[in-house]
Amino acid sequence: MPYRQPPPFPVPSPPPSASPTTQFHPSPHHGAPPPSRLLTPVAGVLAGFSFLLCLVVFFRKLWRKRTVPADAKPPYRYSYSVLRHATSSFSAANRLGQGGFGSVYRGTLKSGKEIAVKVMDSGSLQGEREFQNELFFAGRIDSNYIVPVIGFSSDRRRQRMILVYELMSNGNLQDALLDRKCSELMDWKKRFEIAMDVAKGIEYLHSLDPPAIHGDIKPSNILLDRCFSAKIGDFGLAKSKSEDQVVVVVVDDAIKMNGREEAKKKELVSCGGGAVDDNASVVEDTESVATGFEEMSVNVEQSPESFAVDAVASSPGSETFDRVSVESVGGKRKKNMVGKDGWPRQDNGAMEVGSVKDYVREWMGMELRKESPNDHWIGASSSGANLDKLEKKKEKSWKKEKRRPAREWWKEEFCEELARKKKKKMKRQKGRDKDFGGENWWPTDEDMYVDRKKKSKRSSRGGSKGSVDWWLDGLSGELWRARRNSHDSAGGEIPKSGGISSTPSMRGTMCYVAPEYGGGGDVSEKCDVYSFGVLLLVVIAGRRPLQVTASPMAEFQRANLISWARNLARAGKLINLVDQSIQSLDREQALLCIMVALICLQKSPARRPSMKEVVGMLSGDSEPPKLPFEFSPSPPSRFPFKSQKKVRLLGILLINLDHSSTSSRGLFKEASTINSTDPDDPVPVQI
Numbered sequence: 163m164p165y166r167q168p169p170p171f172p173v174p175s176p177p178p179s180a181s182p183t184t185q186f187h188p189s190p191h192h193g194a195p196p197p198s199r200l201l202t203p204v205a206g207v208l209a210g211f212s213f214l215l216c217l218v219v220f221f222r223k224l225w226r227k228r229t230v231p232a233d234a235k236p237p238y239r240y241s242y243s244v245l246r247h248a249t250s251s252f253s254a255a256n257r258l259g260q261g262g263f264g265s266v267y268r269g270t271l272k273s274g275k276e277i278a279v280k281v282m283d284s285g286s287l288q289g290e291r292e293f294q295n296e297l298f299f300a301g302r303i304d305s306n307y308i309v310p311v312i313g314f315s316s317d318r319r320r321q322r323m324i325l326v327y328e329l330m331s332n333g334n335l336q337d338a339l340l341d342r343k344c345s346e347l348m349d350w351k352k353r354f355e356i357a358m359d360v361a362k363g364i365e366y367l368h369s370l371d372p373p374a375i376h377g378d379i380k381p382s383n384i385l386l387d388r389c390f391s392a393k394i395g396d397f398g399l400a401k402s403k404s405e406d407q408v409v410v411v412v413v414d415d416a417i418k419m420n421g422r423e424e425a426k427k428k429e430l431v432s433c434g435g436g437a438v439d440d441n442a443s444v445v446e447d448t449e450s451v452a453t454g455f456e457e458m459s460v461n462v463e464q465s466p467e468s469f470a471v472d473a474v475a476s477s478p479g480s481e482t483f484d485r486v487s488v489e490s491v492g493g494k495r496k497k498n499m500v501g502k503d504g505w506p507r508q509d510n511g512a513m514e515v516g517s518v519k520d521y522v523r524e525w526m527g528m529e530l531r532k533e534s535p536n537d538h539w540i541g542a543s544s545s546g547a548n549l550d551k552l553e554k555k556k557e558k559s560w561k562k563e564k565r566r567p568a569r570e571w572w573k574e575e576f577c578e579e580l581a582r583k584k585k586k587k588m589k590r591q592k593g594r595d596k597d598f599g600g601e602n603w604w605p606t607d608e609d610m611y612v613d614r615k616k617k618s619k620r621s622s623r624g625g626s627k628g629s630v631d632w633w634l635d636g637l638s639g640e641l642w643r644a645r646r647n648s649h650d651s652a653g654g655e656i657p658k659s660g661g662i663s664s665t666p667s668m669r670g671t672m673c674y675v676a677p678e679y680g681g682g683g684d685v686s687e688k689c690d691v692y693s694f695g696v697l698l699l700v701v702i703a704g705r706r707p708l709q710v711t712a713s714p715m716a717e718f719q720r721a722n723l724i725s726w727a728r729n730l731a732r733a734g735k736l737i738n739l740v741d742q743s744i745q746s747l748d749r750e751q752a753l754l755c756i757m758v759a760l761i762c763l764q765k766s767p768a769r770r771p772s773m774k775e776v777v778g779m780l781s782g783d784s785e786p787p788k789l790p791f792e793f794s795p796s797p798p799s800r801f802p803f804k805s806q807k808k809v810r811l812l813g814i815l816l817i818n819l820d821h822s823s824t825s826s827r828g829l830f831k832e833a834s835t836i837n838s839t840d841p842d843d844p845v846p847v848q849i
């Protein structure tokens with residue numbers, strides 16, 4: 163039987179894909195990928211993400227650089243938190259001072275730069291205006307004689323408006339010279355340098371195109387740096403000469419925060435083509451968004467008033483543009499807030515308006531009460547009841563006086579003058595003591611008149627005004643008293659002794675404001691010239707323009723610095739005006755300064771020199787000033803016959819009173835020409 167070989171055992175062929183390793187050494191991680199396989203994609207993703215991030219940062223920087231104008235300069239925008247941090251949360255210990263519309267704090271930025279931070283009062287129209295004004299002028303001004311505004315912060319929703327200045331470590335001139343009496347300022351050379359610095363600063367402002375008018379030149383607005391060099395600050399009331407429109411402009415952060423839709427609802431403003439550009443600036447130090455430092459350059463070439471409503475002209479499509487919104491461009495809503503002269507009107511009752519005369523009288527009374535609590539030099543003899551009566555009577559007559567129109571005022575003054583002589587005689591006969599009213603004593607017109615008459619024997623040119631006006635020379639205009647007083651007190655009270663010079667007002671500060679400006683006249687560079695004249699006298703005399711020192715009635719002759727200087731000029735004793743505590747005095751230079759001041763203080767703006775001329779005279783580059791004829795020591799008598807003067811005055815009064823078309827202002831002018839003690843007034847025609 164044949165052997166049949168069994169068929170071969172079928173060997174399963176290995177699957178083509180299976181490797182021997184897999185086949186015989188199965189992996190312990192069976193079913194999961196090995197770590198090396200995981201790392202690769204994660205690394206890839208990370209690398210991609212980093213690359214993208216780098217790209218974003220790179221393009222962001224590149225884009226920023228491209229949009230930054232090469233000549234970008236302050237003011238920069240700061241975030242609120244940066245400023246809060248810099249000032250230790252606006253702590254009282256860091257408070258440098260209080261202005262009419264906000265407090266100023268000392269601060270230090272992360273970079274170590276020292277700053278002064280002014281936090282404007284919220285909700286005040288005038289505060290808003292001042293804020294905007296400061297920023298506008300900061301964009302135009304670049305001078306060593308002006309306090310640099312380096313930045314700002316604003317948040318409209320929270321009504322926050324903050325200005326950042328370079329810190330002037332020696333504070334303001336008023337404080338340093340009159341209160342702290344810094345020894346550095348007792349040197350004549352330093353005082354003269356300060357006067358020159360201020361003059362040059364104003365000259366610079368007037369040389370701009372269009373000229374800038376500061377409008378509030380006074381010692382508290384002159385700040386002193388580390389070396390006591392003077393710089394002009396506070397442009398809240400400044401104006402560009404060409405301004406003819408008034409709008410209220412506020413930097414509006416809300417637009418950015420609330421997105422495009424809301425932004426479109428707002429009116430946008432172009433600022434000289436550049437707009438207020440959030441991102442278009444170079445930061446002085448590289449604090450980034452993360453540090454809270456935002457950058458901004460306000461490229462403002464036009465005044466806020468002349469900002470045309472140029473909707474969407476400032477690239478509204480750009481995400482990063484911040485804007486300036488106009489709240490009222492001739493709109494009805496706020497029309498009534500803007501005066502004819504371009505200044506906003508009373509703001510929520512924050513301002514009081516009244517005549518300078520009333521205000522000064524009020525202040526004088528306070529001063530006198532302070533100086534003479536026991537009336538030791540007044541010779542009071544009245545009983546308490548009498549005093550009350552007298553006081554009430556005075557109050558009544560004052561209220562009446564305020565209501566009276568100007569023409570009635572003059573008529574009554576004239577009649578009073580005639581009556582006074584009679585009374586004087588009667589008083590002498592009775593041999594009565596003057597009744598000044600004890601604790602509530604007040605110098606009546608009559609008392610002042612009698613006193614003046616006595617003096618007029620000594621000085622034949624004492625003037626003929628029959629009231630307290632005789633020493634109110636140089637103080638004129640309407641006074642706007644703010645709710646708060648910058649240095650002296652809160653609540654619109656009368657300032658501390660001598661503090662009358664610091665009354666914030668919407669038209670400058672009393673004693674410093676030019677007569678035509680305070681009275682609602684045209685604003686011009688000559689207003690600054692006048693204010694500089696007062697400041698110059700203050701710097702030389704080392705005292706306030708209106709100041710009563712502890713001495714009797716005769717001291718009133720010197721109470722008004724301006725009229726005292728005029729009288730000294732007539733008497734040929736100008737040097738008496740110079741502060742006794744000045745060391746190393748240059749007499750010639752001091753006399754030159756006083757003469758320059760006097761010609762700046764002429765009532766007629768046209769007769770005042772320009773600031774360029776003032777700088778020329780002070781520096782000795784041009785001819786020294788010639789005082790007006792009226793200041794010569796022995797001018798001819800104005801009125802040969804007193805009675806004729808009165809006849810003429812009466813004639814003019816009657817003519818004017820009958821002439822219905824004559825305005826009270828015109829009448830005032832004409833009457834004052836006849837009845838004036840002011841050397842700047844035109845010399846009346848003699849009859």
Ligand SMILES: Nc1ncnc2c1ncn2[C@@H]1O[C@H](COP(=O)(O)OP(=O)(O)OP(=O)(O)O)[C@@H](O)[C@H]1O
Pocket residue numbers: 258259260261262263264265266278280309327328329330331333334337378382383385395396648664665666667
């Ligand atoms: N850059 C600054 N450096 C140092 N101190 C400053 C600076 N700016 C202002 N001050 C201080 O703060 C005070 C208040 O300043 P602000 O400009 O608000 O008011 P003002 O000019 O004194 O008063 P007003 O509002 O009546 O004009 C100044 O008097 C000054 O002492």
